[in-house]
Amino acid sequence: MKRYLALADELTASIRSGQLRAGDRLPSVRHASRSRRVSPATVFQAYYLLEARGLVQARHRSGYYVSSLAGARPRMLRKPSAPKPQSIAVDIAERVFEILAATMQRDVVPLGSAFPAPTLFPLRRLAAAMASTVKRLEPRTSVEYLLQGNLRLRHAIAQRYALDGVPLQEDDIVVTNGAMEALNLCLAAVTRPGDAVVIESPTFYAALQALQRNGLRAIEAPTHPQDGIELDALETILREQRPSACWLMTNFQNPLGSSMPDEKKRALVELLTRYDTPLIEDDVYGELYFGTRRPVPAKAFDTAGLVLHCSSFSKCLAPGYRIGWAAAGRYTQAVARLKLSASLTASIPAEAAVAAYLDSGGYDRHLRRLRRQLEAQRDRMLDAIGDYFPDETGATRPQGGYFVWLQCPRGVDAIKIHEQALAARISVAPGPIFSSRGQFKHHLRLNYGHPWTETIDAAVRTIGRMVGRAGADRV
Amino acid sequence: MKRYLALADELTASIRSGQLRAGDRLPSVRHASRSRRVSPATVFQAYYLLEARGLVQARHRSGYYVSSLAGARPRMLRKPSAPKPQSIAVDIAERVFEILAATMQRDVVPLGSAFPAPTLFPLRRLAAAMASTVKRLEPRTSVEYLLQGNLRLRHAIAQRYALDGVPLQEDDIVVTNGAMEALNLCLAAVTRPGDAVVIESPTFYAALQALQRNGLRAIEAPTHPQDGIELDALETILREQRPSACWLMTNFQNPLGSSMPDEKKRALVELLTRYDTPLIEDDVYGELYFGTRRPVPAKAFDTAGLVLHCSSFSKCLAPGYRIGWAAAGRYTQAVARLKLSASLTASIPAEAAVAAYLDSGGYDRHLRRLRRQLEAQRDRMLDAIGDYFPDETGATRPQGGYFVWLQCPRGVDAIKIHEQALAARISVAPGPIFSSRGQFKHHLRLNYGHPWTETIDAAVRTIGRMVGRAGADRV
8 A cells, every 4th residue: 555545544443433622733744754764755745635534624834634524424224235135016107207307307416316526537638539439439239249349348247247256258248328227127138027136225216117017026134234244144034035146246236335345245146146146236336445355256256157147337437328248147148139120239439439439548547546536525425424414324334336324313314315305406415215114214325426515515514414304394 | 312323223124124125235425415415414314323232234336235233123012911810928039039130140241131231321520520439528418418328429320310200309209228228128118028019020130039038929910022911800800909009110120111101091090099009110221212201110100109219320421329209299208217127328529420420511522422322221131132043032122221131042041042042151140030030041132232243242152052952952
């Protein structure tokens, strides 16, 4: 690890633990440089980073001070959810769409958005890659790689997996119109109408929509806000209900931000293999980790070809290009064929542009910057929640991605908060859209994928007050 | 009509009728110019066009002569199909995929292809449009028009319809990942698993795949090779079987090339409206007409919002960009929402590129050139079939699109021809993939969407001989 990072992390820990408190002055740069035997530049880099994380503030000619918000973090959620064990026919799509359509309006502060700020992406370099590749596209390309997608792109994707310890080849990959299409195709490949599918509780609403569209029943499994689905409960479901598949987000789950430790992923895959049950793994946030290395996907432990792993570039690089993929194990051919009859291919120039961008280098540098920025924004968001929300509010501490999940005081109606917020031109994602039974009535998902601004800070304060009033009304 | 076109059409008719025969010399340019009172340049233009159509050949210093192939056209198919009236669960996808995958191989002469030659498209101008727009894409665009797609593009599409007499607004249109996705979404919007859907006989195999994927039953309706589905038979089906929808290709149907006259389309929509049955209209070939104006889609007569009209730019402008759309009448919102959960959006830079290309002008000029080229290629193909296939072979005379449908002599096994052809590195599309019951056993669909070359000519000759031998074996 770089020296300034080590120093910044050490100081962060001191602030979080309360060893350094709000208003405390950090050691001067000269002093820190001497005592740690690092250059003054290294100290400066560390302090800048702490400032970016919102932990310290520079005062003119006076040095760096621990920020007044740095200590006041919300209570951390530590209990798994407790959904009903029975399967249920999903019938939630209409309501979800109405809420989402409302939040897509212009000039709404996007705390309820599912997307990070597009300004975080190297859109200019990507555009340059597209501009130069599209002119050199061979006309034949439009037919050549019809079945699985651009070969150069699949090669680049497979190489990245290999570096992360997931042994995938280019022929294991089917390029799709974003991860959403990949997930839908994988679901269609392993289920028939009427089947039951295990999902997390809470779960990403798009999984609920996909289940409903395919006439499937949902079984919500208890899910821990830190390390994901509970394996004991899952085994009971597998034994007693014989579902056709699981659909899980193993890394930085939406909405919880939970991540399964690697060993738990291994145990998950072994368990599913014992029951011969396919796993649809949605790993779109895997690259957005705040730790020191990419958490591997469950796919890394898949020896039986039962993991249908899906991801995309939409959250990391090229939102709107619609380039995703599936690595579907023994279902690869089935998924490729379903893709042909669903939409033929992804957009050929978009595939070529992403492939050219990846070849040109710079993707990892971009990702490092993006991760650091999202981490800093997470800290600002947690600080703001700690500051503006009622004390009883609980929150997750995601180690990646760009969502925080809030448990508001009992009695708060998240749907009503959504409506009030929208009237104030702020969006939030209310808990009930993340459950097949409309549970999580006093939960909210907030997006910290946008650079922190006065507007966002004020919006969080507004929501915090609304929640405070709603909680007080009930008491 | 332009003078040279009128002259060319008159001479074409004389050749087709046998008034001018193979080897006859056309009047000299000077003579024709004087007798018709047109400029010599007009006569030259007409003769060049006849040459492009394959009807005449220039001989050095001697003038133009009627081509030896010009008279020998195959017998024209004039009888509607006679499918079984019962509905059937569709189970054909595997076989179709195997045949299609085989034909996608490199270095295979693409007579079985579903695509026209990509070289026919203005790929360079389109690439320039993409290169310049992608650099100016506003980051927010990726979220802004999530529900229905790029506004400028929808505006341009709606305007084209308005000029053709179809009153559509930009808000009536949902942009999709090609027409294939539009058709799938429309099907999902109006059916539930187990429902029955009326299709043409023969029908485009992708419709069969979509039906199978959605767990739907097919009812094949008698279809005439010139003017499409038989309305009396359709009414009987509507009355007796109460299908959930019809899925038809009203203009230049794939594989027949049949087109419903405008009045028949009006009657079709009235009939379906009486039975409150939605029509999924696949109109991807509507712009590829050889006549003097675009045949209107059935959508033009839709007063009840029951026509879910689908089309794309893939066959006319931008193959591989994957930009299609649905104008789904009263189902517009349902289709937009299904699209969100299927794949979110089409590729944003591809949408913007097509919109910019359309705005820049030149699309109609390109289309005029494309239509003329396809018409000339149709004539070359029909001539070659007349020359190389057994006399008993019947063929359609499509007035648009780029497919001809052949009825080979009874006893010819189209699947075997496909296998033999593939061994000779030629693809054909065998009749049985166009039917839910594997009918049309001695039929073939040939693609004339590629500029005529020695290779294609030789390939048609090879297939003709195979068919001849197969027919002779049975006698």
